[in-house]
Amino acid sequence: MKIIVPMAGRGSRLRPHTLTVPKPLIPVAGKPIVHRLVSDIAKVLGEPIEEIAFVLGDPAFFGDDVVKSLTILAESLGAKASIYRQDEPLGTGHAIMCAKDSLSGPAVIAYADTLIRADFNLDKDADSVIWVKQVDHPEAYGVVKLNDKNQIVELVEKPKKFVSDKAVIGIYYFKDVAVLKNELQYVLDNDIINGGEYQINDGIKRMMADGKIFVTGQVDEWMDCGNKNVTVETNTRMLGFLQDDGEDLVSKNITLNNATIIPPCYVGENVVLTNTTIGPNVSVGEGCKIENSEIKNSLIQTKTVIKNANLDNAMIGNNAVYDGHFKTVSIGDYSILE
Structure with a gap:
Protein backbone atom coordinates (compact mmCIF):
# COMPACT_ATOMS: atom_id res chain seq x y z
CA MET A 1 0.00 0.00 0.00
CA LYS A 2 1.11 3.57 -0.78
CA ILE A 3 -0.04 6.91 0.56
CA ILE A 4 0.09 9.96 -1.71
CA VAL A 5 -0.02 13.33 0.08
CA PRO A 6 -0.44 16.48 -2.05
CA MET A 7 0.59 19.37 0.22
CA ALA A 8 2.04 22.10 -2.02
CA GLY A 9 -0.41 24.84 -1.02
CA ARG A 10 0.73 27.83 1.05
CA GLY A 11 -2.27 27.78 3.42
CA SER A 12 -3.21 31.43 2.88
CA ARG A 13 -6.36 31.20 5.03
CA LEU A 14 -4.22 30.34 8.05
CA ARG A 15 -1.90 33.35 7.76
CA PRO A 16 0.09 34.70 9.55
CA HIS A 17 0.94 31.25 10.91
CA THR A 18 1.71 29.86 7.45
CA LEU A 19 3.99 32.70 6.40
CA THR A 20 6.96 30.83 7.85
CA VAL A 21 5.64 27.27 8.35
CA PRO A 22 3.75 25.20 5.73
CA LYS A 23 0.23 24.53 6.97
CA PRO A 24 0.63 20.72 7.09
CA LEU A 25 3.53 21.24 9.51
CA ILE A 26 1.48 23.35 11.94
CA PRO A 27 1.18 21.30 15.16
CA VAL A 28 -2.23 20.34 16.52
CA ALA A 29 -2.29 18.72 19.96
CA GLY A 30 1.50 18.50 19.84
CA LYS A 31 1.96 16.87 16.43
CA PRO A 32 2.10 18.40 12.91
CA ILE A 33 -1.14 18.06 10.96
CA VAL A 34 0.37 15.89 8.21
CA HIS A 35 2.13 13.63 10.74
CA ARG A 36 -1.12 13.04 12.60
CA LEU A 37 -3.16 12.54 9.40
CA VAL A 38 -0.77 10.04 7.81
CA SER A 39 -0.32 8.12 11.06
CA ASP A 40 -4.08 7.86 11.54
CA ILE A 41 -4.60 6.68 7.95
CA ALA A 42 -1.92 4.03 8.38
CA LYS A 43 -3.67 2.89 11.55
CA VAL A 44 -7.02 2.63 9.76
CA LEU A 45 -5.54 0.69 6.84
CA GLY A 46 -3.99 -1.83 9.19
CA GLU A 47 -1.43 -3.11 6.69
CA PRO A 48 2.19 -2.37 5.77
CA ILE A 49 2.83 0.94 4.02
CA GLU A 50 5.42 0.56 1.26
CA GLU A 51 5.84 4.19 0.24
CA ILE A 52 4.59 7.65 1.20
CA ALA A 53 4.88 10.20 -1.61
CA PHE A 54 4.69 13.87 -0.63
CA VAL A 55 3.99 16.56 -3.24
CA LEU A 56 5.56 19.80 -2.04
CA GLY A 57 5.68 23.33 -3.37
CA ASP A 58 8.54 25.80 -3.80
CA PRO A 59 11.79 24.48 -2.24
CA ALA A 60 12.42 27.96 -0.85
CA PHE A 61 9.39 27.44 1.42
CA PHE A 62 9.18 23.63 1.61
CA GLY A 63 12.90 23.33 2.32
CA ASP A 64 15.30 20.72 3.63
CA ASP A 65 13.83 20.84 7.14
CA VAL A 66 10.39 19.94 5.74
CA VAL A 67 11.84 17.10 3.67
CA LYS A 68 13.68 15.78 6.73
CA SER A 69 10.52 15.91 8.86
CA LEU A 70 8.49 14.02 6.24
CA THR A 71 11.24 11.45 5.72
CA ILE A 72 11.30 10.74 9.45
CA LEU A 73 7.49 10.41 9.40
CA ALA A 74 7.55 7.87 6.55
CA GLU A 75 10.36 5.85 8.08
CA SER A 76 8.57 5.76 11.44
CA LEU A 77 5.77 3.90 9.62
CA GLY A 78 8.19 1.51 7.92
CA ALA A 79 7.80 3.22 4.54
CA LYS A 80 10.01 4.83 1.93
CA ALA A 81 9.60 8.61 1.55
CA SER A 82 9.37 10.02 -1.97
CA ILE A 83 9.46 13.79 -2.50
CA TYR A 84 7.94 15.50 -5.54
CA ARG A 85 7.44 19.17 -6.40
CA GLN A 86 4.44 21.03 -7.81
CA ASP A 87 5.97 24.19 -9.25
CA GLU A 88 2.65 25.83 -10.15
CA PRO A 89 -0.71 25.68 -8.29
CA LEU A 90 -2.63 24.05 -11.15
CA GLY A 91 -5.14 22.03 -9.13
CA THR A 92 -5.68 18.76 -7.31
CA GLY A 93 -5.38 16.56 -10.40
CA HIS A 94 -2.17 18.26 -11.45
CA ALA A 95 -0.72 17.87 -7.94
CA ILE A 96 -1.35 14.12 -7.99
CA MET A 97 0.26 13.79 -11.41
CA CYS A 98 3.40 15.45 -10.09
CA ALA A 99 3.89 12.13 -8.24
CA LYS A 100 3.15 10.01 -11.31
CA ASP A 101 6.27 7.87 -10.83
CA SER A 102 4.70 6.58 -7.60
CA LEU A 103 1.19 6.07 -9.01
CA SER A 104 0.95 2.29 -9.23
CA GLY A 105 -0.75 -0.40 -7.19
CA PRO A 106 -3.09 0.15 -4.24
CA ALA A 107 -2.87 3.62 -2.77
CA VAL A 108 -4.58 6.17 -0.58
CA ILE A 109 -4.55 9.82 -1.66
CA ALA A 110 -5.00 12.27 1.22
CA TYR A 111 -4.92 16.05 1.17
CA ALA A 112 -3.02 17.34 4.18
CA ASP A 113 -5.39 19.99 5.51
CA THR A 114 -7.76 17.82 7.50
CA LEU A 115 -7.73 15.32 10.37
CA ILE A 116 -9.92 12.27 10.88
CA ARG A 117 -10.96 9.74 13.47
CA ALA A 118 -12.09 6.47 11.92
CA ASP A 119 -12.26 2.74 12.58
CA PHE A 120 -13.53 0.54 9.74
CA ASN A 121 -12.54 -2.19 7.31
CA LEU A 122 -11.51 -1.00 3.86
CA ASP A 123 -13.69 -2.43 1.04
CA LYS A 124 -11.00 -3.80 -1.26
CA ASP A 125 -13.50 -5.34 -3.68
CA ALA A 126 -14.34 -1.86 -4.95
CA ASP A 127 -12.16 -0.07 -7.46
CA SER A 128 -12.12 2.97 -5.21
CA VAL A 129 -13.31 4.20 -1.82
CA ILE A 130 -14.05 7.86 -1.21
CA TRP A 131 -14.12 8.89 2.43
CA VAL A 132 -17.19 10.94 3.35
CA LYS A 133 -18.77 12.50 6.43
CA GLN A 134 -22.43 13.24 6.99
CA VAL A 135 -22.91 17.01 7.24
CA ASP A 136 -25.75 19.35 8.17
CA HIS A 137 -25.29 21.78 5.26
CA PRO A 138 -24.33 19.76 2.18
CA GLU A 139 -24.79 22.77 -0.08
CA ALA A 140 -21.45 24.06 1.25
CA TYR A 141 -19.49 20.94 0.23
CA GLY A 142 -18.72 18.57 -2.58
CA VAL A 143 -21.00 15.56 -2.05
CA VAL A 144 -21.50 12.08 -3.49
CA LYS A 145 -24.63 10.78 -5.19
CA LEU A 146 -25.40 7.10 -4.52
CA ASN A 147 -27.44 4.49 -6.39
CA ASP A 148 -29.64 1.84 -4.79
CA LYS A 149 -26.56 -0.33 -4.24
CA ASN A 150 -24.89 2.47 -2.23
CA GLN A 151 -22.32 2.90 -4.97
CA ILE A 152 -21.13 6.37 -5.91
CA VAL A 153 -22.43 7.39 -9.33
CA GLU A 154 -21.74 11.12 -9.30
CA LEU A 155 -19.71 13.83 -7.57
CA VAL A 156 -21.54 17.13 -7.16
CA GLU A 157 -19.80 20.31 -6.03
CA LYS A 158 -21.87 22.54 -3.69
CA PRO A 159 -25.29 21.35 -4.91
CA LYS A 160 -28.07 23.94 -4.99
CA LYS A 161 -30.64 21.13 -4.74
CA PHE A 162 -30.31 18.25 -2.28
CA VAL A 163 -28.25 15.37 -3.65
CA SER A 164 -27.01 13.77 -0.42
CA ASP A 165 -25.62 14.81 2.94
CA LYS A 166 -22.37 12.86 2.51
CA ALA A 167 -19.51 15.32 1.98
CA VAL A 168 -16.20 14.34 0.37
CA ILE A 169 -13.39 14.98 2.84
CA GLY A 170 -10.40 14.68 0.50
CA ILE A 171 -9.20 11.13 1.25
CA TYR A 172 -9.44 8.41 -1.43
CA TYR A 173 -8.44 4.75 -1.86
CA PHE A 174 -7.70 3.26 -5.28
CA LYS A 175 -7.26 -0.47 -5.78
CA ASP A 176 -4.86 0.43 -8.61
CA VAL A 177 -3.99 4.12 -8.63
CA ALA A 178 -2.44 3.68 -12.10
CA VAL A 179 -6.00 3.73 -13.48
CA LEU A 180 -6.51 7.19 -12.01
CA LYS A 181 -3.10 8.24 -13.37
CA ASN A 182 -4.15 7.25 -16.90
CA GLU A 183 -7.41 9.20 -16.65
CA LEU A 184 -5.70 12.26 -15.19
CA GLN A 185 -3.13 12.13 -18.00
CA TYR A 186 -6.05 12.36 -20.42
CA VAL A 187 -7.37 15.36 -18.45
CA LEU A 188 -4.01 17.10 -18.72
CA ASP A 189 -3.43 16.20 -22.38
CA ASN A 190 -6.88 17.48 -23.37
CA ASP A 191 -6.71 20.57 -21.17
CA ILE A 192 -9.88 19.69 -19.23
CA ILE A 193 -10.12 22.50 -16.70
CA ASN A 194 -12.71 23.29 -14.02
CA GLY A 195 -12.45 26.32 -11.80
CA GLY A 196 -9.29 27.29 -13.65
CA GLU A 197 -7.49 24.10 -12.56
CA TYR A 198 -7.02 20.41 -13.34
CA GLN A 199 -9.20 18.53 -10.84
CA ILE A 200 -9.03 15.01 -9.41
CA ASN A 201 -12.80 14.80 -9.88
CA ASP A 202 -12.44 14.85 -13.66
CA GLY A 203 -10.21 11.80 -13.50
CA ILE A 204 -12.65 10.07 -11.14
CA LYS A 205 -15.61 10.86 -13.39
CA ARG A 206 -13.81 9.23 -16.32
CA MET A 207 -13.25 6.13 -14.17
CA MET A 208 -16.95 6.05 -13.30
CA ALA A 209 -17.89 6.40 -16.96
CA ASP A 210 -15.69 3.37 -17.65
CA GLY A 211 -17.69 1.32 -15.16
CA LYS A 212 -15.32 1.39 -12.20
CA ILE A 213 -17.03 0.80 -8.84
CA PHE A 214 -16.78 3.55 -6.22
CA VAL A 215 -18.10 3.18 -2.67
CA THR A 216 -18.02 5.35 0.43
CA GLY A 217 -15.89 5.01 3.52
CA GLN A 218 -17.35 6.66 6.61
CA VAL A 219 -15.29 8.53 9.18
CA ASP A 220 -16.39 9.15 12.74
CA GLU A 221 -14.83 12.61 12.94
CA TRP A 222 -13.65 15.07 10.32
CA MET A 223 -11.73 18.08 11.57
CA ASP A 224 -10.65 20.99 9.42
CA CYS A 225 -7.49 23.10 9.81
CA GLY A 226 -8.37 25.75 7.26
CA ASN A 227 -8.24 28.93 9.33
CA LYS A 228 -7.33 30.07 12.83
CA ASN A 229 -10.71 29.52 14.49
CA VAL A 230 -11.33 26.03 13.13
CA THR A 231 -7.71 25.01 13.82
CA VAL A 232 -8.09 26.02 17.47
CA GLU A 233 -11.39 24.09 17.55
CA THR A 234 -9.70 21.05 16.00
CA ASN A 235 -6.95 21.27 18.61
CA THR A 236 -9.65 21.19 21.32
CA ARG A 237 -11.41 18.18 19.82
CA MET A 238 -8.17 16.27 19.23
CA LEU A 239 -7.02 16.83 22.83
CA GLY A 240 -10.30 15.34 24.01
CA PHE A 241 -9.90 12.28 21.80
CA LEU A 242 -6.30 11.73 22.87
CA GLN A 243 -7.24 12.04 26.54
CA ASP A 244 -10.00 9.45 26.03
CA ASP A 245 -7.41 7.20 24.36
CA GLY A 246 -5.32 7.40 27.52
Whole structure:
Protein backbone atom coordinates (compact mmCIF):
# COMPACT_ATOMS: atom_id res chain seq x y z
CA MET A 1 0.00 0.00 0.00
CA LYS A 2 1.11 3.57 -0.78
CA ILE A 3 -0.04 6.91 0.56
CA ILE A 4 0.09 9.96 -1.71
CA VAL A 5 -0.02 13.33 0.08
CA PRO A 6 -0.44 16.48 -2.05
CA MET A 7 0.59 19.37 0.22
CA ALA A 8 2.04 22.10 -2.02
CA GLY A 9 -0.41 24.84 -1.02
CA ARG A 10 0.73 27.83 1.05
CA GLY A 11 -2.27 27.78 3.42
CA SER A 12 -3.21 31.43 2.88
CA ARG A 13 -6.36 31.20 5.03
CA LEU A 14 -4.22 30.34 8.05
CA ARG A 15 -1.90 33.35 7.76
CA PRO A 16 0.09 34.70 9.55
CA HIS A 17 0.94 31.25 10.91
CA THR A 18 1.71 29.86 7.45
CA LEU A 19 3.99 32.70 6.40
CA THR A 20 6.96 30.83 7.85
CA VAL A 21 5.64 27.27 8.35
CA PRO A 22 3.75 25.20 5.73
CA LYS A 23 0.23 24.53 6.97
CA PRO A 24 0.63 20.72 7.09
CA LEU A 25 3.53 21.24 9.51
CA ILE A 26 1.48 23.35 11.94
CA PRO A 27 1.18 21.30 15.16
CA VAL A 28 -2.23 20.34 16.52
CA ALA A 29 -2.29 18.72 19.96
CA GLY A 30 1.50 18.50 19.84
CA LYS A 31 1.96 16.87 16.43
CA PRO A 32 2.10 18.40 12.91
CA ILE A 33 -1.14 18.06 10.96
CA VAL A 34 0.37 15.89 8.21
CA HIS A 35 2.13 13.63 10.74
CA ARG A 36 -1.12 13.04 12.60
CA LEU A 37 -3.16 12.54 9.40
CA VAL A 38 -0.77 10.04 7.81
CA SER A 39 -0.32 8.12 11.06
CA ASP A 40 -4.08 7.86 11.54
CA ILE A 41 -4.60 6.68 7.95
CA ALA A 42 -1.92 4.03 8.38
CA LYS A 43 -3.67 2.89 11.55
CA VAL A 44 -7.02 2.63 9.76
CA LEU A 45 -5.54 0.69 6.84
CA GLY A 46 -3.99 -1.83 9.19
CA GLU A 47 -1.43 -3.11 6.69
CA PRO A 48 2.19 -2.37 5.77
CA ILE A 49 2.83 0.94 4.02
CA GLU A 50 5.42 0.56 1.26
CA GLU A 51 5.84 4.19 0.24
CA ILE A 52 4.59 7.65 1.20
CA ALA A 53 4.88 10.20 -1.61
CA PHE A 54 4.69 13.87 -0.63
CA VAL A 55 3.99 16.56 -3.24
CA LEU A 56 5.56 19.80 -2.04
CA GLY A 57 5.68 23.33 -3.37
CA ASP A 58 8.54 25.80 -3.80
CA PRO A 59 11.79 24.48 -2.24
CA ALA A 60 12.42 27.96 -0.85
CA PHE A 61 9.39 27.44 1.42
CA PHE A 62 9.18 23.63 1.61
CA GLY A 63 12.90 23.33 2.32
CA ASP A 64 15.30 20.72 3.63
CA ASP A 65 13.83 20.84 7.14
CA VAL A 66 10.39 19.94 5.74
CA VAL A 67 11.84 17.10 3.67
CA LYS A 68 13.68 15.78 6.73
CA SER A 69 10.52 15.91 8.86
CA LEU A 70 8.49 14.02 6.24
CA THR A 71 11.24 11.45 5.72
CA ILE A 72 11.30 10.74 9.45
CA LEU A 73 7.49 10.41 9.40
CA ALA A 74 7.55 7.87 6.55
CA GLU A 75 10.36 5.85 8.08
CA SER A 76 8.57 5.76 11.44
CA LEU A 77 5.77 3.90 9.62
CA GLY A 78 8.19 1.51 7.92
CA ALA A 79 7.80 3.22 4.54
CA LYS A 80 10.01 4.83 1.93
CA ALA A 81 9.60 8.61 1.55
CA SER A 82 9.37 10.02 -1.97
CA ILE A 83 9.46 13.79 -2.50
CA TYR A 84 7.94 15.50 -5.54
CA ARG A 85 7.44 19.17 -6.40
CA GLN A 86 4.44 21.03 -7.81
CA ASP A 87 5.97 24.19 -9.25
CA GLU A 88 2.65 25.83 -10.15
CA PRO A 89 -0.71 25.68 -8.29
CA LEU A 90 -2.63 24.05 -11.15
CA GLY A 91 -5.14 22.03 -9.13
CA THR A 92 -5.68 18.76 -7.31
CA GLY A 93 -5.38 16.56 -10.40
CA HIS A 94 -2.17 18.26 -11.45
CA ALA A 95 -0.72 17.87 -7.94
CA ILE A 96 -1.35 14.12 -7.99
CA MET A 97 0.26 13.79 -11.41
CA CYS A 98 3.40 15.45 -10.09
CA ALA A 99 3.89 12.13 -8.24
CA LYS A 100 3.15 10.01 -11.31
CA ASP A 101 6.27 7.87 -10.83
CA SER A 102 4.70 6.58 -7.60
CA LEU A 103 1.19 6.07 -9.01
CA SER A 104 0.95 2.29 -9.23
CA GLY A 105 -0.75 -0.40 -7.19
CA PRO A 106 -3.09 0.15 -4.24
CA ALA A 107 -2.87 3.62 -2.77
CA VAL A 108 -4.58 6.17 -0.58
CA ILE A 109 -4.55 9.82 -1.66
CA ALA A 110 -5.00 12.27 1.22
CA TYR A 111 -4.92 16.05 1.17
CA ALA A 112 -3.02 17.34 4.18
CA ASP A 113 -5.39 19.99 5.51
CA THR A 114 -7.76 17.82 7.50
CA LEU A 115 -7.73 15.32 10.37
CA ILE A 116 -9.92 12.27 10.88
CA ARG A 117 -10.96 9.74 13.47
CA ALA A 118 -12.09 6.47 11.92
CA ASP A 119 -12.26 2.74 12.58
CA PHE A 120 -13.53 0.54 9.74
CA ASN A 121 -12.54 -2.19 7.31
CA LEU A 122 -11.51 -1.00 3.86
CA ASP A 123 -13.69 -2.43 1.04
CA LYS A 124 -11.00 -3.80 -1.26
CA ASP A 125 -13.50 -5.34 -3.68
CA ALA A 126 -14.34 -1.86 -4.95
CA ASP A 127 -12.16 -0.07 -7.46
CA SER A 128 -12.12 2.97 -5.21
CA VAL A 129 -13.31 4.20 -1.82
CA ILE A 130 -14.05 7.86 -1.21
CA TRP A 131 -14.12 8.89 2.43
CA VAL A 132 -17.19 10.94 3.35
CA LYS A 133 -18.77 12.50 6.43
CA GLN A 134 -22.43 13.24 6.99
CA VAL A 135 -22.91 17.01 7.24
CA ASP A 136 -25.75 19.35 8.17
CA HIS A 137 -25.29 21.78 5.26
CA PRO A 138 -24.33 19.76 2.18
CA GLU A 139 -24.79 22.77 -0.08
CA ALA A 140 -21.45 24.06 1.25
CA TYR A 141 -19.49 20.94 0.23
CA GLY A 142 -18.72 18.57 -2.58
CA VAL A 143 -21.00 15.56 -2.05
CA VAL A 144 -21.50 12.08 -3.49
CA LYS A 145 -24.63 10.78 -5.19
CA LEU A 146 -25.40 7.10 -4.52
CA ASN A 147 -27.44 4.49 -6.39
CA ASP A 148 -29.64 1.84 -4.79
CA LYS A 149 -26.56 -0.33 -4.24
CA ASN A 150 -24.89 2.47 -2.23
CA GLN A 151 -22.32 2.90 -4.97
CA ILE A 152 -21.13 6.37 -5.91
CA VAL A 153 -22.43 7.39 -9.33
CA GLU A 154 -21.74 11.12 -9.30
CA LEU A 155 -19.71 13.83 -7.57
CA VAL A 156 -21.54 17.13 -7.16
CA GLU A 157 -19.80 20.31 -6.03
CA LYS A 158 -21.87 22.54 -3.69
CA PRO A 159 -25.29 21.35 -4.91
CA LYS A 160 -28.07 23.94 -4.99
CA LYS A 161 -30.64 21.13 -4.74
CA PHE A 162 -30.31 18.25 -2.28
CA VAL A 163 -28.25 15.37 -3.65
CA SER A 164 -27.01 13.77 -0.42
CA ASP A 165 -25.62 14.81 2.94
CA LYS A 166 -22.37 12.86 2.51
CA ALA A 167 -19.51 15.32 1.98
CA VAL A 168 -16.20 14.34 0.37
CA ILE A 169 -13.39 14.98 2.84
CA GLY A 170 -10.40 14.68 0.50
CA ILE A 171 -9.20 11.13 1.25
CA TYR A 172 -9.44 8.41 -1.43
CA TYR A 173 -8.44 4.75 -1.86
CA PHE A 174 -7.70 3.26 -5.28
CA LYS A 175 -7.26 -0.47 -5.78
CA ASP A 176 -4.86 0.43 -8.61
CA VAL A 177 -3.99 4.12 -8.63
CA ALA A 178 -2.44 3.68 -12.10
CA VAL A 179 -6.00 3.73 -13.48
CA LEU A 180 -6.51 7.19 -12.01
CA LYS A 181 -3.10 8.24 -13.37
CA ASN A 182 -4.15 7.25 -16.90
CA GLU A 183 -7.41 9.20 -16.65
CA LEU A 184 -5.70 12.26 -15.19
CA GLN A 185 -3.13 12.13 -18.00
CA TYR A 186 -6.05 12.36 -20.42
CA VAL A 187 -7.37 15.36 -18.45
CA LEU A 188 -4.01 17.10 -18.72
CA ASP A 189 -3.43 16.20 -22.38
CA ASN A 190 -6.88 17.48 -23.37
CA ASP A 191 -6.71 20.57 -21.17
CA ILE A 192 -9.88 19.69 -19.23
CA ILE A 193 -10.12 22.50 -16.70
CA ASN A 194 -12.71 23.29 -14.02
CA GLY A 195 -12.45 26.32 -11.80
CA GLY A 196 -9.29 27.29 -13.65
CA GLU A 197 -7.49 24.10 -12.56
CA TYR A 198 -7.02 20.41 -13.34
CA GLN A 199 -9.20 18.53 -10.84
CA ILE A 200 -9.03 15.01 -9.41
CA ASN A 201 -12.80 14.80 -9.88
CA ASP A 202 -12.44 14.85 -13.66
CA GLY A 203 -10.21 11.80 -13.50
CA ILE A 204 -12.65 10.07 -11.14
CA LYS A 205 -15.61 10.86 -13.39
CA ARG A 206 -13.81 9.23 -16.32
CA MET A 207 -13.25 6.13 -14.17
CA MET A 208 -16.95 6.05 -13.30
CA ALA A 209 -17.89 6.40 -16.96
CA ASP A 210 -15.69 3.37 -17.65
CA GLY A 211 -17.69 1.32 -15.16
CA LYS A 212 -15.32 1.39 -12.20
CA ILE A 213 -17.03 0.80 -8.84
CA PHE A 214 -16.78 3.55 -6.22
CA VAL A 215 -18.10 3.18 -2.67
CA THR A 216 -18.02 5.35 0.43
CA GLY A 217 -15.89 5.01 3.52
CA GLN A 218 -17.35 6.66 6.61
CA VAL A 219 -15.29 8.53 9.18
CA ASP A 220 -16.39 9.15 12.74
CA GLU A 221 -14.83 12.61 12.94
CA TRP A 222 -13.65 15.07 10.32
CA MET A 223 -11.73 18.08 11.57
CA ASP A 224 -10.65 20.99 9.42
CA CYS A 225 -7.49 23.10 9.81
CA GLY A 226 -8.37 25.75 7.26
CA ASN A 227 -8.24 28.93 9.33
CA LYS A 228 -7.33 30.07 12.83
CA ASN A 229 -10.71 29.52 14.49
CA VAL A 230 -11.33 26.03 13.13
CA THR A 231 -7.71 25.01 13.82
CA VAL A 232 -8.09 26.02 17.47
CA GLU A 233 -11.39 24.09 17.55
CA THR A 234 -9.70 21.05 16.00
CA ASN A 235 -6.95 21.27 18.61
CA THR A 236 -9.65 21.19 21.32
CA ARG A 237 -11.41 18.18 19.82
CA MET A 238 -8.17 16.27 19.23
CA LEU A 239 -7.02 16.83 22.83
CA GLY A 240 -10.30 15.34 24.01
CA PHE A 241 -9.90 12.28 21.80
CA LEU A 242 -6.30 11.73 22.87
CA GLN A 243 -7.24 12.04 26.54
CA ASP A 244 -10.00 9.45 26.03
CA ASP A 245 -7.41 7.20 24.36
CA GLY A 246 -5.32 7.40 27.52
CA GLU A 247 -2.37 9.24 25.95
CA ASP A 248 0.01 11.04 28.28
CA LEU A 249 -0.13 14.58 26.91
CA VAL A 250 1.99 16.41 29.48
CA SER A 251 5.74 16.03 29.19
CA LYS A 252 7.69 14.99 32.27
CA ASN A 253 10.40 17.59 31.71
CA ILE A 254 8.47 20.78 32.56
CA THR A 255 8.70 23.32 35.39
CA LEU A 256 5.63 24.39 37.38
CA ASN A 257 5.96 27.39 39.69
CA ASN A 258 2.61 27.99 41.36
CA ALA A 259 0.98 26.76 38.18
CA THR A 260 -2.05 24.63 37.35
CA ILE A 261 -2.81 22.50 34.29
CA ILE A 262 -6.50 21.75 33.71
CA PRO A 263 -6.83 18.78 31.32
CA PRO A 264 -7.00 18.05 28.54
CA CYS A 265 -3.79 19.90 27.64
CA TYR A 266 -0.71 19.10 25.64
CA VAL A 267 2.51 20.48 27.18
CA GLY A 268 5.81 19.97 25.37
CA GLU A 269 9.34 19.51 26.69
CA ASN A 270 11.12 22.26 28.66
CA VAL A 271 8.00 24.37 29.20
CA VAL A 272 8.07 26.69 32.21
CA LEU A 273 4.77 27.82 33.77
CA THR A 274 4.89 30.45 36.52
CA ASN A 275 1.86 31.86 38.38
CA THR A 276 -0.20 30.50 35.53
CA THR A 277 -3.25 28.37 34.82
CA ILE A 278 -3.60 26.67 31.45
CA GLY A 279 -6.56 24.64 30.28
CA PRO A 280 -8.76 23.15 29.46
CA ASN A 281 -8.04 22.54 25.76
CA VAL A 282 -4.60 24.17 25.47
CA SER A 283 -1.56 22.98 23.51
CA VAL A 284 1.81 24.47 24.46
CA GLY A 285 4.83 23.58 22.34
CA GLU A 286 8.32 22.83 23.59
CA GLY A 287 10.47 25.56 25.11
CA CYS A 288 7.65 28.00 25.91
CA LYS A 289 7.69 30.23 29.00
CA ILE A 290 4.38 31.48 30.38
CA GLU A 291 3.91 33.60 33.49
CA ASN A 292 1.13 35.51 35.24
CA SER A 293 -1.38 34.20 32.75
CA GLU A 294 -4.65 32.31 32.30
CA ILE A 295 -5.04 30.48 29.01
CA LYS A 296 -7.79 28.20 27.76
CA ASN A 297 -8.99 26.84 24.41
CA SER A 298 -5.78 27.93 22.69
CA LEU A 299 -2.89 26.67 20.58
CA ILE A 300 0.63 27.95 21.28
CA GLN A 301 3.57 26.70 19.23
CA THR A 302 7.24 26.48 20.25
CA LYS A 303 9.76 28.71 22.05
CA THR A 304 7.26 31.49 22.72
CA VAL A 305 7.16 33.79 25.77
CA ILE A 306 3.80 34.89 27.19
CA LYS A 307 3.28 37.23 30.15
CA ASN A 308 0.27 38.85 31.80
CA ALA A 309 -2.18 37.20 29.43
CA ASN A 310 -5.82 36.21 29.67
CA LEU A 311 -6.38 34.23 26.49
CA ASP A 312 -9.29 32.28 25.06
CA ASN A 313 -9.52 31.00 21.46
CA ALA A 314 -5.97 32.20 20.75
CA MET A 315 -3.35 30.88 18.34
CA ILE A 316 0.25 32.02 18.77
CA GLY A 317 3.16 30.92 16.59
CA ASN A 318 6.80 30.02 17.17
CA ASN A 319 9.39 32.30 18.79
CA ALA A 320 6.81 34.99 19.59
CA VAL A 321 6.68 37.35 22.57
CA TYR A 322 3.31 38.41 23.94
CA ASP A 323 2.82 40.69 26.95
CA GLY A 324 -0.58 42.26 27.32
CA HIS A 325 -4.19 41.98 28.26
CA PHE A 326 -5.77 41.18 24.89
CA LYS A 327 -8.16 38.23 24.98
CA THR A 328 -8.52 36.76 21.46
CA VAL A 329 -5.43 36.92 19.30
CA SER A 330 -3.83 35.31 16.24
CA ILE A 331 -0.09 35.96 16.28
CA GLY A 332 2.38 34.53 13.77
CA ASP A 333 5.97 33.40 14.18
CA TYR A 334 8.55 35.87 15.53
CA SER A 335 5.89 38.50 16.37
CA ILE A 336 6.31 40.69 19.45
CA LEU A 337 3.50 42.34 21.42
CA GLU A 338 4.65 43.83 24.70
